[in-house]
Amino acid sequence: MMDQPRFDRRRALLGGLSVFGGLALVSSRAHGAVRFFASPPLGPRAAPRTLLLLQLSGGNDGLSTLVPYGDDAYHSARPTLRLPADRLLKLDDYRALHPELGRLRKLFDSGSLAIVQGAGYPRPVRSHFKSMDIWHTADLRGRAVGEGWVGRLCGCAWAGAEGTDRVVHVGANVPYSLHSSAHPPTSFVTPVSYRWAGSEREVEAYGEAGAMDGAREGEEANLELLRRTLADAQASSERIRRAAARYRSAVDYPADPFAAALRDVAALCNGGLGSRVFSVELGGFDTHTDQKNRHDALMRRLDAALGAFLEDLARSEAGRELVVLVFSEFGRRLKENGSRGTDHGVAAPMFVAGTAVKGGLYGKHPALTDLDEGDLRHTVDFRAVYAAIIEGWFGVRQERVLGKRYEPLPLV
Amino acid sequence: MIDLLLMLVPACAPGDPIEWNARAAEHLLNRAGFGARPAEIERAVRVGQAAFVEELLAGYGDDEPFFLDPPERPARAEMAAMGPEARREAQGRYRRGQRELLFQFSGWWIAEMLEGRHPLRERMTLFWHGYFTSSFREVKNAAAMVRQNELYRRHALGRFDQLLREVVRDPAMLAYLDNDQNRKASPNENLARELMELFTLGEGNYTEQDVKEAARALTGWRAREGEAAFFNRRQHDRGRKSVLGVIGNLDADGLVDVLLKQPACPRWVAGKLLAWFEGREPEEARLAEYAAFLKQSEWDLSAFLRKLFLDPQFYSEAVVGTRIAGPVEYLVGSCRRLGLEPPPQLVWLAAGQLGERLFDPPNVKGWEGGAAWVTTSSLLQRGNYAGMLLGVVKLENVLRPDPEMASEMSMDEGDEGMDGMDEGPAEPRERTGGEEGDGPAAARARARLQAAGLGAELGGLRRLGELYRPNLNLSARCLRAGAASDAAILATLCSELLAVELTAPSRAVLTKFLDGERASLGVADGKLLEQQPEAERLLRRIAHLILSLPEAQLH
Secondary structure, eight states: OOOOHHHHHHHHHHHHHHHHOOOOHHHHHHHHHHHHSSSSSSOOOSSSEEEEEEEEOOOOGGGGGGGGGTOHHHHHHOOOOOOTTTTSSSHHHHHHHHTTHHHHHHHTTOOOEEEEEEESSSSOOOHHHHHHHHHHSTTHHHGGOOHHHHHHHHHHHHHSSSSSSSSSESSSSSOOGGOOOSSEEEEESSGGGOOOOOOOHHHHHHHHHTTTTOOTTTOOOOHHHHHHHHHHHHHHHHHHHHHHHHHHOOOOSSHHHHHHHHHHHHHHHHTTTTOEEEEEOOOOOOOOOOHHHHHHHHHHHEEEEEEEEHHHTSSSSHHHHHHHHEESSSOBOOOOOSSSSOOOOOEEEEEEETTTTTOEEEEEOOOSSOOOBBOOOEEEEEEHHHHHIIIITTTHHHHHHSSSSOOOOOOO | OOGGGGGOOOOOOTTTOOOSHHHHHHHHHHHSSSSHHHHHHHHHHHHHHHHHHHHHOSSSOOOOOOOOOOOOOOHHHHHHSOOOOHHHHHHHHHHHHHHHHHHHHHHHHHHHHHHHSSHHHHHHHHHHHHHHHHOHHHHHHHHHHHHHHHHHHHTTSSBHHHHHHHHOHHHHHHHHHGGGGGGSSOOHHHHHHHHIIIIIIISSSHHHHHHHHHHTTTEEEEEEEETTEEOOOGSOOOSSSSEEEEEEOOOOHHHHHHHHSSSSHHHHHHHHHHHHHHHSOHHHHHHHHHHHHHTTTTBBBHHHHHHHHTTTTGSSTTTTSSSHHHHHHHHHHHHHTTTTOOOHHHHHHHHTTTTTTTTTOOOOOOOOGGGOOOOOOHHHHHHHHHHHHHEEEEEEHHSSOHHHHHHHHHHHHHGGGGGGGTTTTTOOOOOOOOOOSSSHHHHHHHHIIIIIIITTHHHHHHHHHHHHOOOOHHHHHHHTTTSSSSSHHHHHHHHHHOOOOHHHHHHHHHHHHHHHHHHHHHTTOGGGGTTTTTTHHHHHHHHHHHHHHHGBBBO
């Protein structure tokens, strides 16, 4: 376990020397080290507060996640998809969690899982891309506003700080929420692939090519930028691969790529890399046909992986400073369609989890009998949840990121 | 081969005629096209500057026009008669057909860039694709995207005013900027706003009221299923509008006329063109000069580019070799300089992974370009894709942990619960016979790539990459250039592969690497090229290193 971030960084840096070898490297590594140690002020709080954005892509069926089993309208709208009451994990006499969400249920009981009911936004859009853009930019205009909301958060919270790995996406498609040219995210599908590929001796030469910064006064600005980025990239690649390779956890993660991505996040969070926002995606939620088996399997995967991840994080100081935000671009129609599936809908629950989270139910479950063209009306603007993270967790005035004010939910 | 000494010409004062030499010709070929082989550069020098600029404007021949064979959308009546599952299946087939069509066209476009029949037209088409951008994600109709691209190539070197007039009724643009919803009773401002903000004037040169009035002028233009534009008279607002001080019953053409007459318009267009070709924002006096020229030449883009390519300042120290190449420029440029002919889709997929997915811009502003291309992830991957094009990097190599990490990973496998991963959705475990570091970790990594939805992307890359072998003989090229010693070999490779001069520290790294590798083959300096095939393999690895250098990202 990496309870000593300071020590671990030193090890990583010294390790860097042994990988590339050669004296030429010392200046760069030393340079990197100075900047690196200078990054997060290690005050009384040893581990920085962090966030994991967990995106359920495709439109998760909120009504099969947080199930309003106490409502007759639910049963009549879902003749083939309704979940049997005896298997549900009941929270009260109206709501229950999906039967496969056993680990999350335990977290709810122990007070480290918050469920925000009926999250959405005004004038809902039912296109995957456009709706996801709205969640990613926290703006109804979508991408037209420029950066993603995490990019804006970076600009406000950590603008001056050096931060190569400030924002890390583990996966193939970097979500637009992280889009920012001033604070580009580090991204890779798996830590092993986050590297420049070549034989050992080529890698050594490549390392030296990145080690030359500071050698030229008055170098052309773009060349200087490229050289600096190359040095950063090599250091970042090595830190991340090392942190992932070295990570030991007492918790068993499921044998599943999604769980492996979460395990990487745990490794980086505990590896003291100074990362503040992580992002991971789980896809497959666009269940227009034969939803039952597919959605059950997705809930099982989500519960097993997220459960293991949160159990793992609860064991370390850095892990206890991480909050997970689970969201999807929209929920699904109340009434099931003719192919035992559901079509694109609107409001759905969000999960906010972590040791630091004040668990429980938030907001109001949308009424199943007061529909807007067949869809649930949202009862909480999702930006009120972002506001809680931005203000309550990162201590940044929400207007600077969201452009206006939302009453933050007391989630953290 | 270009003599490196030619790169050391003294900087000239603005206005002085430049010396038309290999350095100047190479610069023009880099910016007006996608890079060139030494023979093309030599020819350009011989032809002379003015004549060569005319060659670029004229191109070297027609392209083989793309044959557009769009997937057929099932008829409404037919769809209505289907059961829900059959209908979904038919829709899925149609959507797949759309994606395949765009994949095919992307390959066609990249092939045109690689073949170099009309490099300047391709370069300008790429410029307009980012300037008047639209995204397949939202347009959802590949044929409309293809037709939009054909519109841009048709006007690439024509007249801006004519291009603009057609853009406001381009089906893909109408769909992308929601003009379908722009009706008399409920105007949608999206197209009107971007028309002013991004296409003609820039922010600060119009008011919100102008946007509202302009939106009314554009009411009624719609795209039928994204394929054909038509004007719905009944949805058009025929009332009086007031845009930028002009009052009248403006329609789309009338609005375009108003915008073209604004002094901000030639400044905006000239500024974007100068920034794209020079890689930096123009100074005020120069911007004013070019804006005035654009207006006076009646928006003639060829005249504009002719002026630019003959302008001594275009060849100044501040411009030459200082622009960060975008992913397409980097990949196509590397192929052209090496003389490689990879499957064009391989280049398209790689460019997408590096942040420039054609037909899928990040937002309505297109790609930001410049420094925004450079991230830690993209820089490492640029080297990997260059290695793939050179045939020295396979995806497997990227996924295999390096030896240092491998020892830590294997510890990981010993005492961790991750072993079960191998029974997961991973491919059958591969036995690669003694290859260091491959095995379960690489198999897991592959499984994750697939699960991450990269089956189509990296999976496709992998399949294309497996069949691909570069037709390349760097040794022969060095011999032809009379290079035998280490120093001469490096000089030859760098001058062919790089658009800028190699910096001294990078040269030191390459020299040390070549020296060490040659020595380990037991060959003396000057005799390397006699030792085949080892020498050729080594030269390709050096080319991989060169293309991974900071210098290789500039042109």
